[in-house]
Ligand code: SF4
């Protein structure tokens with residue numbers, strides 16, 4: 239999933255200070271799962287913003303709405319009946335949702351309430367960790383299902399580096415060395431020959447180096 | 461805000477603090493009427509939203525009362541509640557409400573005396589702190 243975290247309240251207050259009526263829009267997908275921008279966080283933020291402004295002698299009317307998915311125009315359309323009644327929109331979706339709302343409502347200021355962080359998985363309750371950087375040419379089939387792009391600090395194609403110690407990455411003892419994990423997993427699978435094979439430098443055009451990426455499914459595209 | 465009487469909301473677990481409140485009653489122990497008790501099935505059921513809404517509506521103090529450590533009827537609801545309370549305290553700081561206005565306490569069903577004592581101490585602490593900034597802002601808004 240895409241993970242995110244709420245921005246500091248102070249920054250959000252600065253965005254909305256000039257406005258009287260705000261539409262706070264959540265998203266029911268990834269950001270709900272990582273407890274950053276679902277219906278509940280929308281409610282908490284709406285209360286927090288109103289209280290912080292009330293305390294400062296100002297006031298704002300916050301209308302709350304959570305969309306099924308904020309990165310799809312069909313769902314963003316649901317905001318049409320509400321949009322005229324507000325001066326600005328604050329989105330609690332990932333950056334994709336924020337941009338979809340901004341694209342649909344060109345004359346309304348749209349602010350992000352979250353910092354979008356990474357594509358990750360839940361390690362345990364309340365903990366999410368980076369797993370994939372969307373490089374566009376997945377290597378997991380060769381690396382025992384462990385990603386050296388997202389999980390190796392140096393994005394080494396042929397690791398580990400000299401800093402790998404006791405399974406930890408040299409950037410910190412709380413970070414696993416991706417290449418130590420890869421080696422252990424390949425050993426367990428009896429696939430050590432994958433490791434011996436030298437992987438050439440990665441062609442980053444598929445990973446964003448060739449400009450913004452797009453997927454077109456011709457059978458579905460209208 | 462002369463003669464300030466704080467409004468305190470206490471979210472009390474059915475299996476301990478709420479029963480302790482009953483116990484306090486049958487022991488004829490008095491505690492301040494400022495404390496409004498909300499019975500919950502487990503302290504772990506109290507959500508950040510309940511606490512934040514209480515402050516938004518003008519509560520001057522809030523506490524969550526769960527079972528003694530290791531004694532939760534639902535295994536670990538009280539420790540979850542304690543983490544949630546710590547999390548909300550940080551959010552209150554961001555909003556500009558003193559986090560001391562929020563507390564997590566524990567007690568057993570038989571501790572009628574402790575229930576009354578906690579209610580009294582919390583009320584006195586909040587009385588000394590004065591109205592919450594939100595309560596004060598609501599009052600100013602109404603007066604204006
Ligand atoms: S190799 Fe690329 S696509 Fe595969 S998990 Fe890593 S970053 Fe994602």
Ligand code: SF4
Nearest residue numbers: 390398399407415416
């Ligand atoms: S220690 Fe391991 S994970 Fe860290 S940079 Fe070196 S190879 Fe990559």
